[in-house]
Amino acid sequence: MDMQVKQPKLGIKERYSLLTRDLGWEPSYQAKEKIFPYTHYEGIKIHDWDKWEDPFRLTMDAYWKYQAEKERKFYAIIDAHAQNNGHLNITDGRYLTAIKLFLQAISPGEYAAHKGFARIGREFEGVGTQVACQMQSLDEIRHAQTQIHAMSNYNKFYNGFHSFADARDRIWYTSVPRSFFDDAMSGGPFEFITAIGFAFEYVLTNLLFVPFMSGAAYNGDMATVTFGFSAQSDEARHMTLGLECIKFMLEQDPDNLPIVQKWLDKWFWRGMRMLTLVGAMMDYMLPKRVMSWKEAWQVYGVENGGALFNDLARYGVRVPKGWDVANEAAEHVSHQLMLGLYQWCFGTSFHAWIPSEEDMAWLSEKYPDTFDRYYRPRWDHIRKMAEAGTPYQNLGLAQLCNTCQLPAVFTEPGDPTTHCHREVEFEGETYHFCSDGCRDIFLEEPQKYVQSWLPMPQLFAEPNFGDVGKWMEWVGLKPGVDNGDYHGSQDEASFEAWKKHQSATA
Amino acid sequence: MQIDLKTVNIEPKRKAFDHLVRRFGDKPASRYQEASYDIQATENLHYRPTWAPEQELYDPTISRIVMADWHALKDPRQYYYNSYVLTRARQQEAAEGAFALVESRGLHLTVPEEMREQILDLLVPLRHAAWGANQNNVLVSGYGFGTPFTQPCLYYGMDCLAVAQYLSRIGLMLGGVDALARGKAQWMDNEEWQPLRRLVEDTLVVRDPFELFIAQDVVIDGLLYPLIYDSIIDGRMAQNGAAPVSMLTQFMTDWGKETRKWAISVVKVAAAESEANAVIIGEWFRTWSERAMAALLPVIAKVMGEDADQLLAGGLDDLKAQLAKAGVSL
Numbered sequence: 001m002d003m004q005v006k007q008p009k010l011g012i013k014e015r016y017s018l019l020t021r022d023l024g025w026e027p028s029y030q031a032k033e034k035i036f037p038y039t040h041y042e043g044i045k046i047h048d049w050d051k052w053e054d055p056f057r058l059t060m061d062a063y064w065k066y067q068a069e070k071e072r073k074f075y076a077i078i079d080a081h082a083q084n085n086g087h088l089n090i091t092d093g094r095y096l097t098a099i100k101l102f103l104q105a106i107s108p109g110e111y112a113a114h115k116g117f118a119r120i121g122r123e124f125e126g127v128g129t130q131v132a133c134q135m136q137s138l139d140e141i142r143h144a145q146t147q148i149h150a151m152s153n154y155n156k157f158y159n160g161f162h163s164f165a166d167a168r169d170r171i172w173y174t175s176v177p178r179s180f181f182d183d184a185m186s187g188g189p190f191e192f193i194t195a196i197g198f199a200f201e202y203v204l205t206n207l208l209f210v211p212f213m214s215g216a217a218y219n220g221d222m223a224t225v226t227f228g229f230s231a232q233s234d235e236a237r238h239m240t241l242g243l244e245c246i247k248f249m250l251e252q253d254p255d256n257l258p259i260v261q262k263w264l265d266k267w268f269w270r271g272m273r274m275l276t277l278v279g280a281m282m283d284y285m286l287p288k289r290v291m292s293w294k295e296a297w298q299v300y301g302v303e304n305g306g307a308l309f310n311d312l313a314r315y316g317v318r319v320p321k322g323w324d325v326a327n328e329a330a331e332h333v334s335h336q337l338m339l340g341l342y343q344w345c346f347g348t349s350f351h352a353w354i355p356s357e358e359d360m361a362w363l364s365e366k367y368p369d370t371f372d373r374y375y376r377p378r379w380d381h382i383r384k385m386a387e388a389g390t391p392y393q394n395l396g397l398a399q400l401c402n403t404c405q406l407p408a409v410f411t412e413p414g415d416p417t418t419h420c421h422r423e424v425e426f427e428g429e430t431y432h433f434c435s436d437g438c439r440d441i442f443l444e445e446p447q448k449y450v451q452s453w454l455p456m457p458q459l460f461a462e463p464n465f466g467d468v469g470k471w472m473e474w475v476g477l478k479p480g481v482d483n484g485d486y487h488g489s490q491d492e493a494s495f496e497a498w499k500k501h502q503s504a505t506a
Numbered sequence: 507m508q509i510d511l512k513t514v515n516i517e518p519k520r521k522a523f524d525h526l527v528r529r530f531g532d533k534p535a536s537r538y539q540e541a542s543y544d545i546q547a548t549e550n551l552h553y554r555p556t557w558a559p560e561q562e563l564y565d566p567t568i569s570r571i572v573m574a575d576w577h578a579l580k581d582p583r584q585y586y587y588n589s590y591v592l593t594r595a596r597q598q599e600a601a602e603g604a605f606a607l608v609e610s611r612g613l614h615l616t617v618p619e620e621m622r623e624q625i626l627d628l629l630v631p632l633r634h635a636a637w638g639a640n641q642n643n644v645l646v647s648g649y650g651f652g653t654p655f656t657q658p659c660l661y662y663g664m665d666c667l668a669v670a671q672y673l674s675r676i677g678l679m680l681g682g683v684d685a686l687a688r689g690k691a692q693w694m695d696n697e698e699w700q701p702l703r704r705l706v707e708d709t710l711v712v713r714d715p716f717e718l719f720i721a722q723d724v725v726i727d728g729l730l731y732p733l734i735y736d737s738i739i740d741g742r743m744a745q746n747g748a749a750p751v752s753m754l755t756q757f758m759t760d761w762g763k764e765t766r767k768w769a770i771s772v773v774k775v776a777a778a779e780s781e782a783n784a785v786i787i788g789e790w791f792r793t794w795s796e797r798a799m800a801a802l803l804p805v806i807a808k809v810m811g812e813d814a815d816q817l818l819a820g821g822l823d824d825l826k827a828q829l830a831k832a833g834v835s836l
Contacts, residue, residue, distance in 0.1 A: 010683070018678070018686055019671045023637035025694060029707040038557045060668035061598040068595030071588045085516065111545050111653075115564075118648035118660055122641055131667065134644055138664060141657060142587040145541040152540055156518035165525040169549040182552040185563055453550040476524055498516050 016057035024127040042188040045253035049126030055240040082153040092287035093495030100160040100350040112181035114140035120189040139234040150223040163476025172455035197242035199267035206300040250315040268320035269437035273404035279334035292366035297330035335375040343394035351486035403438035541586035566651040571716040576652030613750035630677040630689025636670035638706035650715035698804035721794040731762025774832035788835040
C-alpha cells in the first residue's frame, strides 16, 4: 500500500476559497456576456471579481448547523407562546396595530429580498459574491416565513391580520414598501445590492428592526421579539455584505463613484420616506414607548449614518442628497403621517386612535419644539369632533406621491405650516410628488416612474368602479371589523374580556 | 394527581389566513402552507425590469410551460426553511461523523493507489458540474413563478453548493490541494470532460425556468447521481477497496434519491395540466437527455470501460420509466 504524505493544514481563508471561488471557471463554450447578461448595462465597471473580499466564510454545512440551532429555539418559543395564549401578555390591544402593519408591509419585503438576492446570486460574475448573495436569499425567505408563523396565532384571535396577502398587492399604504422593493428589483444587480444590501440593510435597518423589536419587547410580544432575536445574526451578515459591495464597487473603478452616489442619494431618500411608517408606529402605536422617532433618527440616522459616510469619504462619497432636509423632517413626519392615517383609518386594515392626554404629554416632552405648536392643536380638534359624535373622517382620497406612494401630507423644508407639493409634466401627463427628493427621483428615470401603480385611482377602476364597499372587499378589508378607531372595536372588546377572564381565573 | 393549569380558554375567531382558507377550506393551515402559498406578489407590479423591459417583475410567461396556477407544483417533502434546514442539519451531522471517522482512522489511506486516482479523476471535476447545477437552480428560484415551485429550487441550489464542497473535501483528503488543481485542469482541458463542460455551459444560457429545471434537475442530475454514486461508487468501487469513500458520498446518494422524488412529482403535475405541457416537457427531455448521455459517456467510460454504455442505457431507461409514469409523452 502506498503511504501518503499528510497534507498540510489549510488556513481558513484558503480553505474557504478552495471550497467556493475555486468552483467557478472561465467559460469557453458560451460567451461570458451570455451567461451573465446584466452586469454591464448599469455602467458599473468591475475589472477583477477576485478582489471581492468574502465578508463571512460560511460553508453550507456550517450554515445548516448554525441555522438549525436557531430554528429549533425559535419554533419552540412560538409554539409555547401560542399554547399559553401569549397574546394576552401584550400591554394593550392597541399594540396589535404595530404588528399588523409589520405583517402587511414588511414581511412581503423580506420575500421580495429573497427573490432579488436569488437573482443577483445568479447574475453576479464572481463566485464569492454569488454565494454571499445566495445565502442572503435563503435567510430572507426564512425571515418572511418566521414572521408569518409568528403572526399566525395573532390572526386566530384578532382582526386585521387575515388578509395580509391581499393587502400586499391591493391596499393603498402597502404600496409604499411594495413600490420600494419593486423599484430595487427592477433595477440592475448593482443597483439592487446598493438599494437593499447597503442603503436598506446597512444604513437604515437599525431604524426598522430596533424600533419594532424593542417595541415588541417593551409591550410583551414574545413572538415578535423571538423572530427579531433569531434574525439578528443573519442581519449582521447582511450588513457586512452590503458594506462590502459598496466598497468593492468603489475600489474597482473611479468611474463607479458617480453612479453609486446617485443610487445612494435615491435610496437614502426612498428609505427615509418608507421608514416614516415606522416613525408613526414608534410615536403613536406603542402603548409602552421605547424612544421617539426623532431620537431613533438621531442615534441610528444622524450619528451612525454620519460616521459611516465619514468613513466612506475616502472613496469620494458624500452624505446623500436630502440628508439635512431629512434631519429637520424627523421633527415632523411621524405626526404628519399619523394624522393622515387617522383620518383615512376607515380604509386601513389596522386601527388608529386619538392619542390620550398622557400620550400627548410624552409627545410634548419628546418634541418640545414642534408637537405643542403644530400637532397638539390638530389632535385636540379631532378629539372634540369625536366627542361631539362627528368623528373626523377624510372621505376625500389622499393624493399619493408618485414616487414614494405615501399620501402627500408633508410640509416644506423650514416651514412646517406650508404643505409641500411638487408637480412634473411629462409626455402630456401631470405627476404629483410629496417632496423635492421624490420629484428628483422621478426626473432621473421618468420612463420607469410613469409606470407606478397608484392604488387610489384603482378605486375607480375595474373591478371597483368607485364603490368603496366593493373596494374594501377587493382589498380584503372587513368594514367595522378591521378598520376604524380602536375604541369600540372588536379587538378592544375581545382583548379586554379575555384579560378580565384571565385575571379572574388566575 | 390532577394539576390545575391556569390557562384561559378562549375561542379563536378564525382558523387561518384568508388566502389559505380560499385554497384549502376553513381549517387550520400547516406551517408549510403558511410559508409557501401566495407569499409572492402577483398583482399591481409597479415597474418593468430595466434589465428585460419585455418582462414583468414576476412573470410566468417567461416559460413555455403554462399553468393555470403555479402553486399546484407543490413539494411532496413540504420543505419550508425550517423543515429543510433541520433535515440538512441532521444529514450534515452524519456526514461530519463520516469525514471525522475516515480521517481519524486513516481509512482513506487504505484505498489502493490506483483506485484513489480513479476516484479523484471522477469526483473532483464533478464539483464544477455541481456548481453549474447551483447556478441553474438559483436562477429558477429567482425568476420562476410561485413559491411552492421556486423555494425548493433555492434549497436544491444550496444543496448543490454543499455537494461541490463535499467533493472538494474528498479531493483534499485524498490528494490535497494539488488534486483540486488537477481536477480543474481536467474539467477545463481533458478530452473526456469537454462534452460535459460544454453541456453545463449550454444550460447556463437557458432562461426558461422550467426548461432549466427539466435539463438540470430532471435530466442531468437524474442520470448523474444514480450512475456516479449508486452504481459506480457504491456498486463498483466500494467492492474494490473504496468503501471509505462511499461513506463520504452518502450525502449525495441519499440526496439524489430524495430530490428525484420531488422533481418527478413536479413534472407529473405540470404534465397533467395540459397536453401541450406534456409535449413540451417531452421535447425538452429528448433534447437534454441526448446531450447528457453523450456528455456522461466518456466520463463513465474512463472508470467502467466497456460496461459504460450499458450502465448509461440502464440509467436512461430508469429515468424514462419514471417520466412515463409521470405522464410525459416520450
